[in-house]
Amino acid sequence: MEEQKIIGRGTWIDKLADELIEREKSTGRHLDMVKVESGLGASGIPHIGSLGDAVRAYGVKLALENMGYKSELIAYSDDLDGLRKIPEGLPDWLNDHIAKPVSYIPDPFGCHESYGLHMSSLLLDGLDKMGIKYRFQRGVDTYKNGLLKDQIHTLLVNSKKIGEKIAEMVGQEKYQEALPYFPVCSGCGRLYTAVAYEYLPEEKKVKYKCGSATIGSRILEGCGHDGVADITRDLGKLAWKVEFAARWQAFDIRFEAYGKDIMDSVKVNDWVADEVLGFAHPTHVKYEMFLDKGGKKISKSLGNVVTSQSWLRYGTPKSILLLLYKRITGTREVGFDDIPSLMDEYHEIENIYFGKTKLDNEAKTIRTKGLFEYVNLLNPPQGPDQYVNYRLLVQLCKIFREDRISRVTRKLLDYGTIKEPSPQIDELITLAGNYADDFDRPAKVEIQIDDATRKALSSLATILSAEKEPEDLQNDIYNIAKSSGVQPRDFFKILYQILLASDRGPKIGPFILDIGRKKTASLISDHV
């Protein structure tokens, strides 16, 4: 076989960065600063997939820097977008604010200046916890400060050409009539209902009428206001079909990833950038949407989604980075039950990185090491962290609920799994414990107890309550069952149901001592 040349650290991220640079060289643009962009939705609770866009863009930034270029991630918040749908679980009064820019809607959680700022803060918080550096750019400021005014002007002057091209490319015909610019109606404060129908290029103003608009399945009546908006000053924004292009040029963006749901918009924007604005469009990479386990798209507008905040209750930031960096193609169903395997997988690639595990394929070793480096944001630790298999920890945490950290740690020392306690292990126990508490708790089973069993349980409770430590509890339990006329097999099953809400469990004698004799006795007494 011909020797493969390894690019960068051998991952898809390096390959992408390499292609990006090749493309930039062919356009002849400067490479003093190669900026990458990620758009952040601000209309709903940000799920882990929204984080993916920014995290992957950051990966490309790292790869570019690794190749010797300066780079920066712009995190652009779409917080001038109008609210279209109220996410599940949020109050009904938001209905009064439908179609208003999310930055001009009060924060239903009461902790931020506005709805939009609350949502983008959640995402930025996720990025911060991941260790990702970015420059935050708000849509509101972008328009208020007129950063896109030249682009808006050019786009509006060419609106007829653009409208026809959109119809041709994606079959959407509305922009053959309407201008691709939505003023915020000065009468009612809404976007979308105000339709811009004429551009006055000398004054840089659009004329609009606030009519009715269809948003989702509902029809929203405008206030009928007839207005004029100054594109350099007044509130308003470009339609998505052209806005990206304007941003790319204004901010000199060379890379942006996108989800397949906005594929058409990106296609149009690429054309707009190239042909109308004269700015060669950035390099892209398309990713699949994250689906929840049922196969439904995780909507940013639905409550109860997998967010970075909720993920971090069970998994480390590195487990999220691994999820997002290991690959980009393919439909991904994602849920909290992926956390245990990702936690363990991180440990596996850590072992490969530090040479504790050998792979037979050299190219794969390089790629895996590269992946490990990206998951550590190209700043890998000096040596491996102490680690315990996540599933084992979940099992132990199910057994120990009180004094969890110290008791689980003691078990791990007994097993010889760890040599000494450490803050990392404490952290892992906390995470696995949350997981055990929230997900791995078996459904409450209805416990059927007959008279003979009741008697046996009562005898057992007596023994356990005694001051004296039983010498051979395992055997005692066996004998109690036999002398009470209960099948030992059934008796054990009942005990597991009482203690663990499960049909089976660890060896019962030592297990009861782990839980505590008195505690067990009282648990059993509840069922007698």
Add this chain to the structure above:
RNA sequence: GGGUUCGUAGCUCAGCCAGGUAGAGUACCGGACUUUUAAUCCGGCUGUCCGGGGUCCGAAUCCCCGCGAACCCGCCA
């Protein structure tokens, strides 16, 4: 109507995006340990890699044509 992804062990899936011995968990079978259940440990079994064609010394992996499933777009942002 347009587009994307997926199809691998009985089950859930990894491996594919940079081609090089077909993998894991689970289930199943056997053994060790246990005065019982379970756990644990050791060993074993499991394949039309959806079908067909192509490229290649070599294809689960790349390309083309089918079949099946899911999702996105065709409101809006």
